[in-house]
Amino acid sequence: MHEGSFEATLKRSKQLAAELEQTPKKFRVLTGDRPTGRLHVGHLFGSLQNRIRLQSLGVPTFIVIADYQVLTDRDHFDSIAENTLQLAIDYLSVGIDPIGEDTDIFPHSHVPELNQLLLPFLTLVTLSELDRNPTVKEEIQSAGLKRINAGMYTYPIHQAADILFCKGNVVPVGKDQLPHLEITRTIARRFNEKFGQGKQVFPEPQPLLSQAPLILGLDGSQKMSKSRNNAIMLSATAEETAALIKKAKTDSERRISYDPVNRPEVSNLILLASLSTDRDPESIAEGIGDGGSGKLKLFVTEALNDYLRPIREKRRELETDLGFVRGVLRKGIEGARAVAIETLDEVRSVMNMNI
Template sequence: MTTTVTRDEFPDQIHDEVHSDESATYAAARERSAVLDQLIDEHAASDSSRFRMLTGDRPTGPLHVGHYLGSLRNRVRLQDKGVETFVLVADYQVITDRDVVGEIGHHVHQLVLDYLAAGIDPERSTIFAHSAVPPLNQLVLPFLSLTTDTELRRNPTVKDELALTGGRPLSGLLLTYPVHQAADILFCHARVVPVGRDQLPHVEQTRAIARRFNQRYAAGHSVFTEPEALLSDVPLLLGTDGQKMSKSRGNTINLRDTADQTAARIRGARTDSERRITFEPIARPEVANLLTLAGLFLGEAPEAIAERVGNGGARQLKDVVTEAVNEGLRGHRARRAELERDPGFVSTVLREGNARANEVAERTLATVRAVMGMTY
């Protein structure tokens, strides 16, 4: 029997221990991530397959500055260091939490445009779509046998989405979302998975599935290597309304926006009534967020930008942020506009990436079937 335990039912000491355990786990993950990053610096150029990376996005709408700063720039950095890169357009995941696919073809096209404009090179990185790689999705079946219902329901993403359903039944696709992510990572034997803190449970679930497959079906032989999380140093950015930046909330600064649209969005961003600008993330989160955004584009500490703006108030701060964002995205937007003039190029990139991903997935599935005695 499962019981729901609220915070008030925990003694403070137990709460402190739980929080301490979570902090300790995150601290250990950060240490492993730092070591991994150093190994990439030292060895990726000479041994790219050792550091094969899987990353990607759901095509649910335009990418925004949070994606650019938190993931796109880092993907290009790793690619340029020699990391063998697989970039997933997770079109099947669009329907994990919605009833319709919407303008998915348009969204996929726009997503790939931003990948290419950011510097992801299709000659060095494989850009592919979920739905175009059947053997990848077939791996979900044996992986489901290695995962319990309790584990899936304990996953933070599944729990959060379930809480937002308002009593609506949880779809089987959403419940098994962590297993689909494991298949995404393991089909290409990715060793590196760039994530934020909230995605660490997904990587741990993937590691458990890899370990259990080796033990249960491969007699202890290493068919799958347990991947490692590469944690981002970029803080979580808020949207223009002071809430979490999200495409569904409409509070984003999109990469495809014009300079004027960007300026308008930033002018409308929430701040506070204090004139002097200071960097205080807890006391003044909206102001701190704008300072952080400018700092990430300018390569400066947010405290230094706050000192420079000083008594200039919110208006001057927003002017600084607008200039930083527009200048930081100038090259991206120019490359994007050039790519848009050749719509067939995106189709070619996806077609060739899908073909490469299928080759890799077919080999992996063949190995899995052989290990499981399912070659007839």
């Protein structure tokens, strides 16, 4: 992606953020996660808090649990149902509220009408376009796949179906996810041109670029990840959190300073404390001063455990009431299917397939 085009995208994203506050009902957001395990504090500060903010504005939001997509790069599927429940519990515990009309949480394998969009969408994208997608290449590399199944290559088209079934016009993304969204925009545009006959059947969804900071792994790697065992899960106990932070990578310099470029590991811990206390990172670093990594880790542990305490309490309540959690998912499936049926009927109509 050219830097100039990214600057234009960033500018539009800022305008979009302002419009969302002024006219929230004008938009429809699609976001979600794959059920590969429980969520961690990187998800909390990186995406979940933004979803809660959009919810508080009253923006209609669909949260898809992308269970089919787990099959694209994993051989094991025995834990998908359990992970789906745990993902829903994580959503509910942080404050996402699907009880009203504005938010639906659903696994996309339970919305067959959504998946029927795959077939017409597949005819609108070339193999070379899919082959060039940098996000797919990175996912194949990170998964270490030796045999690439067709589902991995069509991953962006499945995401397009996830977004367009509900006519989502806003998608919160990071910079690295923009190529996936561009394929969705291409599919929407080509569908409208080929079948719409002057009518806009699908909107071209706009990216809402994340302003959330990137949380590094506790081992100093570039991203907190459950697969790398360098994450603090939302379901972790206070004691487990303390043990993980105690082992977190820092450096040998005793005086604590906030310098993300030259001291990324130390600065990452300070950032976690900042996000947990709503204090400036610089003031936290200044307060710890010559206390070294030991004092820093103690401060981070107490701040993060205090922040997570109500989330963990809510999580424990939900784990004892799985009937409620399943009811939330059933409600989400019902809401998503109602929208998907309407969209699919319109799609069949413009493609001259209704009988």
